[in-house]
Amino acid sequence: MVRTGPPHTPPPRPVAVVAGVVLAGGVLVSGGLAGGALRGFLDRMAGVVALVALSVAVMLGLATALRGLLPPRARTAAQHLHRAFGVLGVGFLLLHIGVKVAGGRVAATAAALGWGSGDALVGLGTLACYLFLLAVATGVWRGVFATRRWIRPFRILHGASYAGWLTAVIHGLTAGRTPATWVVAAYALCLTATAAALVHRRLRRR
């Protein structure tokens, strides 16, 4: 049966969307304008914080969908944390892009297009960024998809974050400094556990 009632979560009002876009632009520009020690910190750490936060956001999002695994209250808490880590991750991602462009590490057009920097591993960062933005947009308009007819398209579009995460991990571990072995091992473990949980969920649905 197709659900015809109002969506669970109302879509954001246009003023909230405009405010969000202006805020995101402000964060991106602040990354570029930062100076001194803050600039050094953002240059070294903004991408790292973005990757850790978005990794946690993706895994928490999956945990909320595993109905048998967590009791309803824990799933609600996971849902809140999923959104909080998503916002934190996207914020640091914008700072990361701003500081790398301002530092001349990549041109603004190459950062936007994912092409032209002469480094395909940097281009992967742009691809990851767009996949995460797609996940954010579908998350913000989640209520619009809250009918049986639209839940499948929602899962596919919001699930772009899995591809975004994998791409971001490859970018993050290869585009900059050489990571420590334990860092590579930790990401490999998280990706493997997530892939196993996705397979488990698919088999259970069948």
Ligand code: HEM
């Ligand atoms: C438009 C999108 C992106 C651009 C233009 C970009 C640019 C760059 C560049 C130029 C580097 C090399 C740093 C250096 O050698 O100084 C780098 C590294 C890195 N990026 Fe990105 N990136 C983007 C997206 C992402 C995303 C989506 C993530 C993770 C969520 C991420 C996380 C990292 C990490 C962890 C590093 C290694 C640490 C570092 O050197 O800063 N980046 N990025």
